[in-house]
Amino acid sequence: MPRPERxxxxxxxxxxxxxxxxxxxxxxxxxxxxxxxxxxxxxTIEVTxxxxxxxxxxxxxxxxxxxxxxxxxxxxxxxxxxxLKGLEGALAAGAREVALFAAASETFSQKNLNxxxxxxxxxxxxxxxxxxxxxxxxxxxxxxxxxxxxxxxxAPEIVAKVAEQLLQxxxxxxxxxxxxxxxTPAATQSLIDRVAEKVPRERLAGHFHDTYGQAxxxxxxxxxxxxxxxxxxxxxxxxxxxxxxxxxNVASEDLLYMLDGLGIQTGVSLPELVAxxxxxxxxxxxxxxSRVATALGCRQKTTE
Amino acid sequence: MPRPERxxxxxxxxxxxxxxxxxxxxxxxxxxxxxxxxxxxxxTIEVTxxxxxxxxxxxxxxxxxxxxxxxxxxxxxxxxxxxLKGLEGALAAGAREVALFAAASETFSQKNLNxxxxxxxxxxxxxxxxxxxxxxxxxxxxxxxxxxxxxxxxAPEIVAKVAEQLLQxxxxxxxxxxxxxxxTPAATQSLIDRVAEKVPRERLAGHFHDTYGQAxxxxxxxxxxxxxxxxxxxxxxxxxxxxxxxxxNVASEDLLYMLDGLGIQTGVSLPELVAxxxxxxxxxxxxxxSRVATALGCRQKTTE
Numbered sequence: 001m002p003r004p005e006r007x008x009x010x011x012x013x014x015x016x017x018x019x020x021x022x023x024x025x026x027x028x029x030x031x032x033x034x035x036x037x038x039x040x041x042x043x044t045i046e047v048t049x050x051x052x053x054x055x056x057x058x059x060x061x062x063x064x065x066x067x068x069x070x071x072x073x074x075x076x077x078x079x080x081x082x083x084l085k086g087l088e089g090a091l092a093a094g095a096r097e098v099a100l101f102a103a104a105s106e107t108f109s110q111k112n113l114n115x116x117x118x119x120x121x122x123x124x125x126x127x128x129x130x131x132x133x134x135x136x137x138x139x140x141x142x143x144x145x146x147x148x149x150x151x152x153x154x155a156p157e158i159v160a161k162v163a164e165q166l167l168q169x170x171x172x173x174x175x176x177x178x179x180x181x182x183x184t185p186a187a188t189q190s191l192i193d194r195v196a197e198k199v200p201r202e203r204l205a206g207h208f209h210d211t212y213g214q215a216x217x218x219x220x221x222x223x224x225x226x227x228x229x230x231x232x233x234x235x236x237x238x239x240x241x242x243x244x245x246x247x248x249n250v251a252s253e254d255l256l257y258m259l260d261g262l263g264i265q266t267g268v269s270l271p272e273l274v275a276x277x278x279x280x281x282x283x284x285x286x287x288x289x290s291r292v293a294t295a296l297g298c299r300q301k302t303t304e
Numbered sequence: 305m306p307r308p309e310r311x312x313x314x315x316x317x318x319x320x321x322x323x324x325x326x327x328x329x330x331x332x333x334x335x336x337x338x339x340x341x342x343x344x345x346x347x348t349i350e351v352t353x354x355x356x357x358x359x360x361x362x363x364x365x366x367x368x369x370x371x372x373x374x375x376x377x378x379x380x381x382x383x384x385x386x387x388l389k390g391l392e393g394a395l396a397a398g399a400r401e402v403a404l405f406a407a408a409s410e411t412f413s414q415k416n417l418n419x420x421x422x423x424x425x426x427x428x429x430x431x432x433x434x435x436x437x438x439x440x441x442x443x444x445x446x447x448x449x450x451x452x453x454x455x456x457x458x459a460p461e462i463v464a465k466v467a468e469q470l471l472q473x474x475x476x477x478x479x480x481x482x483x484x485x486x487x488t489p490a491a492t493q494s495l496i497d498r499v500a501e502k503v504p505r506e507r508l509a510g511h512f513h514d515t516y517g518q519a520x521x522x523x524x525x526x527x528x529x530x531x532x533x534x535x536x537x538x539x540x541x542x543x544x545x546x547x548x549x550x551x552x553n554v555a556s557e558d559l560l561y562m563l564d565g566l567g568i569q570t571g572v573s574l575p576e577l578v579a580x581x582x583x584x585x586x587x588x589x590x591x592x593x594s595r596v597a598t599a600l601g602c603r604q605k606t607t608e
Contacts, residue, residue, distance in 0.1 A: 181599070184565025185524055213558035213595035214565075216521040220489055243602040247595055254517035261488025261518075291517030295485070295550040 004228035006265040008044065009252065010175070010205060011037050013280070014065075015046040015080055016249060017237025019058050021284070027061040029283045031068040034077075036279055037234060040272035044076045046099060046231075050086035066093040078139055082113070087127050090136075097137040100124045102166060104159040105148035108179075112143075117158075121165045128169040140166030141207065145176040145191060146183030149242035156194035164198035173203055175231055178218065180242050181211025185221035192225045205229035208250050210289075211240045215250035216258055223262075230255060235277035236289025251290035253277055308532035310569040312348065313556065314479070314509060315341050317584070318369075319350040319384060320553060321541025323362050325588070331365040333587045335372040338381075340583055341538060344576035348380045350403060350535075354390035370397040382443055386417070391431050394440075401441040404428045406470060408463040409452035412483075416447075421462075425469050432473040444470030445511065449480040449495060450487030453546035460498035468502035477507055479535055482522065484546050485515025489525035496529045509533035512554050514593075515544045519554035520562055527566075534559060539581035540593025555594035557581055 014034050018025055030047075037045050047069065053060035062079065069077050071094045078097035081087045090098055102120055103109040109117045128138045144151075145159045163174045176195065178188070188206075195204060206227050208215035219230055232255045238248030256270050274293050281288040288294055318338050322329055334351075341349050351373065357364035366383065373381050375398045382401040385391045394402055406424055407413040413421045432442045448455075449463045467478045480499065482492070492510075499508060510526050510533070512519035523534055536559045542552030560574050578597050585592040592598055 184562050186566045210595065211599045212561055213520060213555070214562060216517060217524045217562055220521045220524055240599070240602075243599045245602040246599040251517070257516055258488050258518055258521055262490045291514065291551055295515045295544070298544075298549040 001224055001226050003223045003262060004226065004264065006228065007223075007259055008229040009042060009256070009266055009268055010229060010231045011042045011045045011234060011252060012207075012231045012249060013037070013233040013235065013237045013252065015049055015059070016231075017233040017235075019049060019056055020239060020241060021058050024058060024060075025283070027064045027068070029280070030061070030065060033234075033276060033280045033283075034065075034069065036272070036276035038075045040276055041266070041268035043074065043267065044078065047077045047079060049080035050089040050093075051080070051082050062089065063093045066090075066095060071096050076137075078137075081127060083123060084127055084130065087130055091131075091134055095136060097139065098127075098131050099139040099141060100127060100166065100171065101141045101143060102162050103143045104154050104162050105144040105151045107150040108144045108148050111150070117162060121162070121169070124166070125169045128171065132170050138169075138171045140171035140174045141177055142166065142174060143177045143179045146178040146187060147180055149180050156191045159191060160195045160198045163195050163204070167199050167203065173205055173229065174199055175205040175207045175229075177207035177231075178209055178215075180240060181209035181214065181247070183208070183218055184214055185217050188218040189221050189225055192222050192227060196225075201226040202228070205231060207231040209240060210236065210247045210250045211243055216254060219250070219255060220258070223264075234273060234290075235281050235293060237280065247289055251277075251288070251292070253290040253292040257292045305528055305530050307527045307566060308530065308568065310532065311527075311563055312533040313346060313560070313570050313572055314533060314535045315346045315349045315538060315556060316511075316535045316553060317341070317537040317539065317541045317556065319353055319363070320535075321537040321539075323353060323360055324543060324545060325362050328362060328364075329587065331368045331372070333584070334365070334369060337538075337580060337584045337587075338369075338373065340576070340580035342379045344580055345570070345572035347378065347571065348382065351381045351383060353384035354393040354397075355384070355386050366393065367397045370394075370399060375400050380441075382441075385431060387427060388431055388434065391434055395435075395438055399440060401443065402431075402435050403443040403445060404431060404470065404475065405445045405447065406466050407447045408458050408466050409448040409455045411454040412448045412452050415454070421466060425466070425473070428470070429473045432475065436474050442473075442475045444475035444478045445481055446470065446478060447481045447483045450482040450491060451484055453484050460495045463495060464499045464502045467499050467508070471503050471507065477509055477533065478503055479509040479511045479533075481511035481535075482513055482519075484544060485513035485518065485551070487512070487522055488518055489521050492522040493525050493529055496526050496531060500529075505530040506532070509535060511535040513544060514540065514551045514554045520558060523554070523559065524562070527568075538577060538594075539585050539597060541584065551593055555581075555592070555596070557594040557596040561596045
């Protein structure tokens with residue numbers, strides 16, 4: 001299968017990347033980051049999460065974040081909602097797209113959502129119906145698609161089934177998440193082939209964590225399987241909660257560098273994306289997890 | 305082209321990885337690292353360099369290193385030699401394999417070897433003849449194969465020509481080096497296809513730096529082009545001298561993790577390789593550059 005000519009990048013740094021930051025990131029900093037990401041050319045930016053601030057204090061400013069964005073413009077700003085209450089908050093704040101987060105592992109589902117996979121999908125069905133009734137788009141995630149921190153390997157059949165159910169409840173796109181970054185290219189290709197029996201490839205996205213350094217290799221592998229949408233996080237924001245200190249989401253800069261090299265169109269400017277990553281890294285007071293950003297930064301210092 | 309069933313890993317950590325360390329690494333530490341790498345199953349370990357200690361003080365103990373190894377056993381311990389004088393030292397110390405280091409960039413050749421590419425190959429011809437006459441094997445490197453820190457992109461034709469000349473002067477294997485790590489998968493595949501017109505694929509090796517995070521993706525891409533030998537460095541030892549602070553050689557652990565996942569045989573044990581990387585990282589007093597080592601280390605701490 002030839003590689004796609006064009007890829008859609010879904011930037012998840014402001015939500016998935018920042019959600020585990022222990023120190024609260026000021027709303028103005030988050031909004032400036034989102035503004036820079038949009039200016040770099042990103043058309044889909046997951047910006048926050050309507051969850052209880054008791055569980056995720058970093059996302060307590062969800063309403064203010066949406067209030068600071070043009071929600072009816074060309075850029076889509078999905079927000080994560082865990083349940084009907086979260087959806088109500090998101091709708092009240094003007095969200096035009098919501099994301100639902102299911103798991104392919106029973107243990108992970110219990111620990112993360114406090115219910116079985118089946119129960120979570122029942123609840124998500126209600127959330128999706130309510131969202132769609134208001135003309136709000138729904139995106140679905142399947143976490144632990146290549147492995148679970150508690151159960152180990154996950155059967156691709158289960159991932160396919162959960163993805164299919166998210167599709168049936170109205171999600172326009174299903175993002176398959178290698179939550180702990182353990183996947184390698186052959187397993188990832190097999191997963192895609194199996195899921196594609198239930199969900200058309202053009203409705204699938206890849207969400208890879210670089211915990212074991214495999215993210216770009218996995219993305220290359222599934223580009224060759226017709227997948228043309230990928231989630232990534234500027235500056236590689238977001239650690240792995242199951243391996244503190246290890247890397248989280250694949251860095252948007254590293255992914256874009258590879259896609260640019262492959263001649264694949266994204267509409268995103270690498271220099272502007274790198275600048276956005278520098279902005280948030282400086283605001284957080286620590287070096288970027290993006291190797292491209294590090295290399296370009298070091299090269300610049302060397303030639304100054 | 306199907307991926308190879310078996311891959312040869314050439315460990316370059318003790319030489320390419322350590323050569324730029326500013327503080328001298330004790331000979332006993334280097335020897336213990338090499339011993340652990342061999343015990344992990346690596347069959348080819350580049351261990352040192354017979355260069356003037358004035359230029360590379362870290363390799364001043366080359367004679368002592370070879371004296372501490374079984375040079376006639378199953379494991380091959382190549383050493384880098386820049387010229388006839390270096391070869392004489394290596395032969396006197398009992399080396400059974402030497403490596404020659406040519407460049408595909410005129411500017412890099414001038415700055416690194418102080419002569420043109422053509423002159424360097426003339427000199428290497430003498431070195432190779434002298435080595436082969438003593439029954440010593442010769443391995444060739446072509447640096448800057450995907451880009452030069454001074455000239456930018458390098459034409460694959462030049463790389464192919466230099467590789468062919470190294471083959472003609474008697475090298476059993478030519479390692480193509482992305483010295484500054486700028487290559488991406490499509491460029492890397494094109495390079496291999498062009499070089500393979502002059503040098504059989506089974507005589508080619510890939511030597512990727514992870515400066516821009518592309519190394520594993522590039523390796524995956526050329527596995528699909530029939531390349532089955534790769535250089536790597538335990539713990540990702542070795543910075544990029546042209547981007548200080550940035551990452552150097554691809555980490556052996558990350559590469560092995562990918563190959564294990566692909567079901568490709570290497571004969572190397574990941575846990576033992578990770579332990580060797582922990583040993584040298586502790587000796588150097590800094591964290592590993594291997595994402596696999598970091599993830600496994602963090603996971604272990606979490607479950608302790």
